[in-house]
Amino acid sequence: MSIDELTQDQRVTERIARPSKRGWLGWVGVIAGWTGMVAAGAGVGLHYSTTAWEPAVLAASFASYLMVFAIPALLLFAITRRWVSTALAVVVTTAALWSQAPMLWPDGSAPPGTDVVVMQSNLMLGHGSPEAVVTAARDNSAEVLTIEELTPDLLIRLDAAGLADLFPHRFTAPSGGGQGTGIFSRYPLRDGVKFDGFWLNNLRATMIHPDRGPVTVFALHPIPPLSNADVWHRELTRIAEILEAQSGPVLVGGDFNATWDHAPYRSLLTGRYADAAELLGVAALPTWPTDRPFGPFIGIDRVLIAGGHALEINSHTIPGTDHRAVVARLRLAES
Template sequence: MAVPTDRGPREQTDEDDLVDAGRRRPGGRVTTFLLILLTVPFVLIAISRLIEVGGTRALVAAAALTPYTVPVGLFLTIAGFALRRWAVALVAGLLTVIMAAVVLPRATPDARPYVQGESARVLSLNMRYGNADAEAVLELVRDHQVDVLSLQELTPTAVDALADAGIDEELPHRVIDARAGAPGSGIYSRHPAERVGTAPATNRQPIARVRLPEGAELEVVAVHPLWPVGADTTDTWQRELASLPAAPPSGPIRVLAGDFNATLDHGPLRRLLGTGYQDAADQTGDGLRPTWPAPGTVLGPPLTIDHVLVDRRCAVEDFGVFDVSGSDHRAVLAEFVVPV
């Protein structure tokens, strides 16, 4: 015997439609497709960074974008929950937490050990084929009482411009390998300096030993490995970073300053740090400040590829980033204490 009901067929259909609508996710298939389209590259970049996949220019370029995974992942997580795409929300949320743990400590100053010694300031700039404004470079040198200046893409014309601007009055000692175009580099010093070698690379990478006023010595390398995203330059870039000298537990204090064409998310640079160096920007909480491209120069996502790597026996005191007209890079300045 059928159980009587007060609801008619139309009322039952309306109620079923409401239930189905409640189960249906907002936005439909188009929204799902767009979320997945954004999530896939996010996941690939995050995973390639975590497991250090490398070797091709595409993966090297992707690794440089690692800091952007945090805001992108946060957006995907919020969007996934709001639109009830639970798989997207959970995957993006988990990877965002992991990537935040990788990236965000660079924005926090590390504890500074006490080191008794004398202070040194090292300034580095890629001059963009020698076109950086020499007067602007000298202004930075004077304002910050720079002890050592490392220049990449130093051309003979730039050497003359620096001389005309008065660099000899501030930094009278030099170890330079100026070349037309991009290969040239040079080191200018306020204190006595001598050439002690050249790091092997496609570009010139002179090494200078600088004697500071209180007797401490620095070995400074003007770093400029080949860029890694050319048609066949990735392997060369890796070899040139690997060939840079380590900072041993004893012996001369070493500093590597220049355009590394690498971020802290590239395996070759992290392995170099493991040979006895510390990234000055990372130590002071400035590790996410971009150095290329300089504002208003070339198109591209801002990246941190210029570094001053300081021997771990030193204590990093300060770090700064400065615009210099004529260059597509920003100058980086590190101040640190050298043990005597």
């Protein structure tokens, strides 16, 4: 046997012994890639879905996590040289990035105006630590505080911890069963309204800011979608109508029981309202749940602004509740 024939036999043997990219390893990659692409595609679909079907609404809370699988799917298809599948993965990856882009890219710088610090906190049926709330508000120089799940007993304990000294003005509707809500301010409040037709208490008041004048403040808490997805959808739709009808500068704090990936929540932001986290490009800013080892993983506590911009946002652990508090430094544009 010649040297050339021996070399050719060795090459054939090596090709047989070494699985090709289209061999069984390739098929494992293809199956894994399609699994990831289907998951990512489902995430994109959930992001844009307007359905009130409860399983879809709950799944949409994790849509952004599903979209992450688009990237490994794209890499697997490219490695295994499945070019048609690679092209499809590029489309899905682009759609996923497009859906999340507003939360990942800062929306410019804030124009001149009046700064105000807003704090938002859900205190889980009144179990949140009053001392921690007051400390966080004081340390962050909060001027407005919105609270959900405010009970009468918790209100007493908050005042005992120093809340009344920090925020001498308030408009509250405390109650049990998670219904209670409150607006607290360093500056005078007037024209308080508790909106009818909601399962939980949703409030509005006008704050008289010493440098900016009247500023509308909302404390919002639509019902969770658990077993009530259709009601949840209707309440978010009504909240959008209420916000749209409000003129002038507006500050909104709330537990929206919805994430950026829920279309009814994003409908609140189609007009002149903006999410502070969106303006700053800090992504989801997860706030719930904090009472489990693997949380928080979704952001449902939000601060919105109309007629201004955001300068800074962060979250704080409040013992006793399953929500992180959110503190946003906002700037109200000059009138």
